[in-house]
Amino acid sequence: MSDLPSHARVVIIGGGAVGASTLYHLAKMGCSDAVLLEKNELTSGSTWHAAGNCPTFSGSWNMMKLQRYSADLFARLADDVDYPMNYHRTGSIRIAQSDARMAEFRHVASMAGYQGMDYEVLGVNEVKDRYPFLELHDLKGGLWDPMDGDIDPAQLTQAYAKGARDLGAKVVRFCAVTGLSQLPSGEWKVESEKGTVIAEKVVNAAGYRAAEIGRMVGRDVPTVAMSHQYLVTEEIPELAALDHKVPLLRDPDDSYYLRQEGKGLILGPYEWQATPHWLDGMPDDFSFQLYPDDLDRLEWYIEQACARVPMLGSGGVQRVINGPIP
Numbered sequence: 328m329s330d331l332p333s334h335a336r337v338v339i340i341g342g343g344a345v346g347a348s349t350l351y352h353l354a355k356m357g358c359s360d361a362v363l364l365e366k367n368e369l370t371s372g373s374t375w376h377a378a379g380n381c382p383t384f385s386g387s388w389n390m391m392k393l394q395r396y397s398a399d400l401f402a403r404l405a406d407d408v409d410y411p412m413n414y415h416r417t418g419s420i421r422i423a424q425s426d427a428r429m430a431e432f433r434h435v436a437s438m439a440g441y442q443g444m445d446y447e448v449l450g451v452n453e454v455k456d457r458y459p460f461l462e463l464h465d466l467k468g469g470l471w472d473p474m475d476g477d478i479d480p481a482q483l484t485q486a487y488a489k490g491a492r493d494l495g496a497k498v499v500r501f502c503a504v505t506g507l508s509q510l511p512s513g514e515w516k517v518e519s520e521k522g523t524v525i526a527e528k529v530v531n532a533a534g535y536r537a538a539e540i541g542r543m544v545g546r547d548v549p550t551v552a553m554s555h556q557y558l559v560t561e562e563i564p565e566l567a568a569l570d571h572k573v574p575l576l577r578d579p580d581d582s583y584y585l586r587q588e589g590k591g592l593i594l595g596p597y598e599w600q601a602t603p604h605w606l607d608g609m610p611d612d613f614s615f616q617l618y619p620d621d622l623d624r625l626e627w628y629i630e631q632a633c634a635r636v637p638m639l640g641s642g643g644v645q646r647v648i649n650g651p652i653p
């Protein structure tokens with residue numbers, strides 16, 4: 328028998344980090360008459376392969392507030408919902424290669440101060456003190472974000488789902504939404520592989536498939552799936568010798584981050600020339616799949632990062648993750 332209810336106050340389409348978080352927060356606010364429909368397994372879209380970095384830094388007051396809320400939540404969620412997860416608050420150093428970047432850092436640091444966070448603007452030598460593996464060419468200084476860190480995105484999603492279920496909300500997996508239409512009453516008819524649900528509200532949390540859901544009701548959701556990559560190195564002797572994790576290093580000028588993962592590093596570039604994928608249409612199913620590696624595209628970023636942190640070059644590439652991001 329299907330576990331799908333015939334009515335729900337809210338239907339959420341998509342069981343990645345965003346859909347599961349929405350379900351959890353609705354349930355926490357007293358709306359447990361909510362059901363999440365996921366076409367495959369939870370996390371099977373972009374969430375399972377995300378690097379999981381979770382900064383608080385932002386030039387926008389509201390984005391900073393949201394990210395600060397998330398960092399606070401991540402620190403207590405495992406206990407709140409009784410679901411253990413890997414969350415590391417390592418702090419991060421952002422480095423600046425221009426005076427304009429330093430001015431931005433001072434601006435964001437004072438915003439952070441108003442939100443109760445102790446960012447620190449650093450001189451070049453202070454950057455080196457906190458990250459001894461760094462070469463200092465072209466640097467003007469840096470910014471310390473004490474709340475930056477990383478979380479396992481699959482565990483986070485499962486924790487949200489458990490917390491929501493414990494409060495009475497429902498998760499139905501392997502249940503693709505196939506049709507969506509509005510009834511004269513204003514309610515929504517959500518058709519799925521397992522039957523129909525009538526809902527007061529529908530949340531489109533379908534990630535890189537959000538446009539498909541939009542098209543069901545004649546809406547153009549202007550998104551495209553981009554191909555986004557990071558690489559993970561093998562063990563690096565300098566890191567293997569440490570008894571603590573080094574902070575996350577972010578270079579917004581050369582546009583990459585470097586994060587310790589085990590005894591190696593993750594290098595994640597934010598490419599200037601981002602590459603769209605599936606412009607001619609998406610496959611029906613891409614759950615838990617990746618695109619082929621495309622390391623040539625990252626060559627310039629790898630060179631910049633190796634010049635900045637030479638030990639990066641001593642660890643061979645263990646694996647590359649190249650996946651869809653909306």
Ligand SMILES: Cc1cc2nc3c(=O)[nH]c(=O)nc-3n(C[C@H](O)[C@H](O)[C@H](O)COP(=O)(O)OP(=O)(O)OC[C@H]3O[C@@H](n4cnc5c(N)ncnc54)[C@H](O)[C@@H]3O)c2cc1C
Binds near residue numbers: 342344345366373374
């Ligand atoms: C290589 C890489 C690294 C990344 N690193 C980071 C990082 O360090 N930090 C960070 O914050 N973000 C990172 N991201 C981005 C992050 O992965 C996404 O922003 C996030 O996972 C999006 O979550 P989501 O819930 O919106 O989408 P998804 O995880 O894609 O979830 C959408 C879900 O909807 C389901 N769905 C789709 N259509 C239907 C349908 N018709 N019916 C039912 N269900 C449906 C899908 O199966 C899927 O499970 C990274 C992304 C990539 C590709």
